[in-house]
Amino acid sequence: MDGRFDSRGGLTTLLGMPALLRHEGIDGLDVAVDERQARRQLRQQVARLEAELASLFGEAFGHAEVPHRVAAVGAAPRLLDLGELEALRDELADRTAEARQALVERQRVEDENRELVERMLASPQDFKWVRVSREDLGLHGCGHWHSRPRLGPIGMLMGWWRVKISSGCPLPGRLAAVEREDEAEGRA
């Protein structure tokens, strides 16, 4: 702080600069501190971090487990003080960093698996019985790459290996719970 308002509302340079050096805090300097602005800033940071964490959660879902939980400050809703907001902001920032790190780590594993599939396709005999799923590559849907012998035991003896690409998820149908509800309504 390099100035303060005088009684007429004008900003004056602090002549009592040595007073600042003598005091560790600003107590006793007759300077009013409005924490509201600080709380507003912290709330804005919380909002930004929540958005980032939500985005990382959505991006990671189905690929990787990302830490995203930040415990409640209390059981009931209330105004949080500056310290509580700071702690909340820090926890959200930590969680966001951890989530980002978990995603980077997962991306690395998926890249390695992608390379593995390419090498399997190039020389299946070097990866006997290795099986990589679409999920391991971060892809949606069912299916996997499986290095296995042609013609079963004969191919195994002869060294005729290939990568079999399976696919196909179960056909979409109505949810069982909906069917049950419809049946129940029909009976009623």
Next chain:
Amino acid sequence: MSADPANRMGWVPAPQQGWVAPHIASEFPGLGVAWVEVDAKPGRSPEPVRRRLRDLSDRTYGSQAIRLRERPIPWAYRVFYRQIGLDPDRTRTAVEQLTLERLEDGGFRSHGLPADALNIAIVETGVALRAFDANRIEGRLCIRDSAPGESLPEGSGELAKGTLTIADEARPLGLLFGPTAEDYGIERGSRRLAIAAIQVKGVPQIAVEEALWMAASTLEAA
């Protein structure tokens, strides 16, 4: 509710604006409460309402549920929950709770009126709604913190000082985003309902009005 036709939103009464305690409003710009009062009879939902719930179930998927928290209105409520010390993954926002139940149950279950009308409006708009027995509310609704010694009517103990509540001009009706006090909730004998929307920063006024209109028109049509 005013009977003045000019003060009606279509054939549903125009929303009334509640107030927010000044020190809370200064901390949370954009926080507000609005409500409409409608005549309605709690009970089993008629077939059109149940059909609408089924249609909503067919339009709600798991992938939407995962990405829900990134959409502007659910995100705004999540942020507000954080800012008032709640964990939105534990005390879920209204729309996230309903979406989760939809996934667990395989569809939106009917809970009768007025719950179904509120649920339809919440899922369609994302706005947090609650219902009170309008005949027991004194004056305007408001959002304020609890005073020392105050408690909720069913006597679940004294509220901690500074607890954020939704209240009328006499007493708190429930925690903000928490259960409604039993004395003010909807019972079979309730005949006039107050549907209240809690607005937070980031939730547009048009969404609040749409949510109230949707809930009230569903109740009036039933």
